[in-house]
Amino acid sequence: MKKIFFPLLAAALVMTACESKTSEQTAGSTEAQTEANAQIGSGDIAYVQVEAVLAQCDLFLNEGKALQEKTEKAQKSWAQREQSLQAEAAQLQEKYQKGLITSRDAQAQQESIQKRVASYQTNAQKEAQTLDEENYVFTNRAQDLLQRAVQEINADKRYKLIINASALIDADTTLNITPAVLKKVNELYAADKKADKAKN
Structure with missing residues (x-):
């Protein structure tokens, strides 16, 4: 039985968080953003604690936790159903070996169990595929928000290198732009939600 595990967003995003992606930047790189960058720290290198951003962002708090709980609940249900059938x-x-049931009855009951096992496996597989897809879409959404946030923060090309903090051994905290990235991720998420509501 295929097991589903909630994807570790951070692992999926380690390499993509700072990937340079050419796209048209909106003409709204404001002075406020420049001031925010100035307060963050100086230099042309910065780092982001990707795991912290993903764990604290509104997308995860509003949607990710629910999806994680749904996945865990499904896994628990599958395990219980398997144990019950086993x-x-x-x-x-045991009944058959003790001679408490005829071989004909044993065979009929065995066929019934096998049918239920096959039905359970089919349903569980469909549910697993749906959860896989939901997790995949969620991961891509989080990745997109993070990517866009980093690009907007670095729209002025102030930083020549932005890395994931998980790759750091030691760094000055003034190079940490995590709070700014988290704020921008939440702003972009709110804007996306507003745009989606406007369409509906």
Whole structure:
């Protein structure tokens, strides 16, 4: 039975968070953004604690937790169903070995269990595929928000290098732009939600 695990967004985003992606920048790189960058720290290198951004961003708090709980609930349900069917099959085998049931009845019950196992596996597989897709879409949305946030913060090309903090051994905290990235991710998420509501 295929198991589904909630994707570790940070792992998926380690390499993509700072990937340079050419796209037209909006003409709204404001003075406020420049001032925010100036307060963050000086130099042309910065780092982002990607895991912290993803764990604290509104996207995860509003949607990611629910999806994680849904996935965990499904996994638990599958495990319980498998255990129940295995226990039923073991009880049938034990009854048959003790001579408490005829071979004809044992065969009929075994076929019934096998049909239920096949039905359970089909349903679980469909549910697993749906959850896989939902997790994939969620991961891509988080990745897109993070990418766009970093690009907007660095619209003025102030930083020549922005890296994921998970790759750091040591760095000055003035190079940490995590709070600015988190704020921008939340702003972009709110704007996306507003745009989606306007379409509907």
